[in-house]
Amino acid sequence: MNTCLGICYRLRHLLWRAPYSIFDLAMSAGFLAMGLHLLLFPDLFSRFDGVYFPMRRVMDQVMWAWIFIGCGGYGLLIVLWPRRPRFILRLLARMAVAFCLLSFALNNLSSYQPPMSGMLYAVLAVFSIWSIVRIRCDG
Amino acid sequence: MDSESYAMARWLLEHPEKSALGAVIVAGVWRILREIWKDVRGKKDETLIETLMRENYELRAELRHGKRDHDHDHEELP
Numbered sequence: 001m002n003t004c005l006g007i008c009y010r011l012r013h014l015l016w017r018a019p020y021s022i023f024d025l026a027m028s029a030g031f032l033a034m035g036l037h038l039l040l041f042p043d044l045f046s047r048f049d050g051v052y053f054p055m056r057r058v059m060d061q062v063m064w065a066w067i068f069i070g071c072g073g074y075g076l077l078i079v080l081w082p083r084r085p086r087f088i089l090r091l092l093a094r095m096a097v098a099f100c101l102l103s104f105a106l107n108n109l110s111s112y113q114p115p116m117s118g119m120l121y122a123v124l125a126v127f128s129i130w131s132i133v134r135i136r137c138d139g
Numbered sequence: 140m141d142s143e144s145y146a147m148a149r150w151l152l153e154h155p156e157k158s159a160l161g162a163v164i165v166a167g168v169w170r171i172l173r174e175i176w177k178d179v180r181g182k183k184d185e186t187l188i189e190t191l192m193r194e195n196y197e198l199r200a201e202l203r204h205g206k207r208d209h210d211h212d213h214e215e216l217p
Contacts, residue, residue, distance in 0.1 A: 058156050087174070091167055099163045106155030125159075132166040137174050 006082025014079070021079050023131060027097045027124065028075030035068030051115055055107045071096035087137045094135060098128035 014025050038044060038061055045052040045061040055064055078085050078093035085093075105125040108118030151158040 054153060054155050058154075088171075091170060095163045095167045098166070099159050102159035102162055103155045106152055106158055110152035110155060129162060129166050132163065132170055135170060137177075 003082065007080050010080050010082050020131065023127065024075060024079040024094065024097065027101060027128065028072045028079060028093075031068045031072030031097060031100045032076060033072075035065045035070075035072060038062075038065035038068065051108065051111050054110050055103070068100055071100045087135075091132065091135055094128065094132050098125065098132055101125040101128045 014021050042061060045056045045064075049056070052061075059067075075093045075097045078090055084090075101121060102125040105118065105121035108114055108121055111118075
């Protein structure tokens with residue numbers, strides 16, 4: 001019960017005060033949703049083969065979905081945890097989300113002509129790498 | 140762009156998962172090394188502002204502690 005209240009309080013703090021953690025929250029929630037989306041529409045990669053070919057070549061769609069769900073879920077858990085988690089756990093959460101973003105951005109940019117969302121993902125990926133570099137032990 | 144750089148950029152784009160993993164690991168390891176380096180250096184390179192802020196926090200904590208003790212003493216009086 002206390003943990004639930006703590007999570008609600010933390011969510012309110014993130015939405016109200018909007019510190020840098022809002023980026024972590026948005027990206028983690030986004031990848032969790034994208035993972036679920038990939039599971040809901042299992043033929044997405046084959047239908048848009050031109051865009052998702054580099055990702056499909058590495059793993060099939062379901063595996064990517066579970067990776068996104070795992071990384072997004074872990075990031076969400078860390079950012080919403082009422083007490084500040086250990087530095088290494090926070091760093092790992094940001095690394096996981098940055099890995100997803102960067103994979104997605106590079107995948108989109110590798111197709112010719114890159115889709116418009118590729119630019120957005122590229123910018124977000126740069127920011128996610130920056131968030132790893134700037135994470136503070138006491139922050 | 141010369142051919143080697145072009146080939147490298149092309150490889151990075153063709154293998155998004157490897158490039159992403161590499162970049163993320165490099166950034167993470169760099170951050171961990173920075174934290175270790177900061178711990179090793181300790182407070183040696185503390186700036187004046189940081190010193191003043193730290194002392195301010197310590198004094199405020201001391202004052203708060205003293206006030207709590209004072210209130211506690213008064214509660215025990217008949």
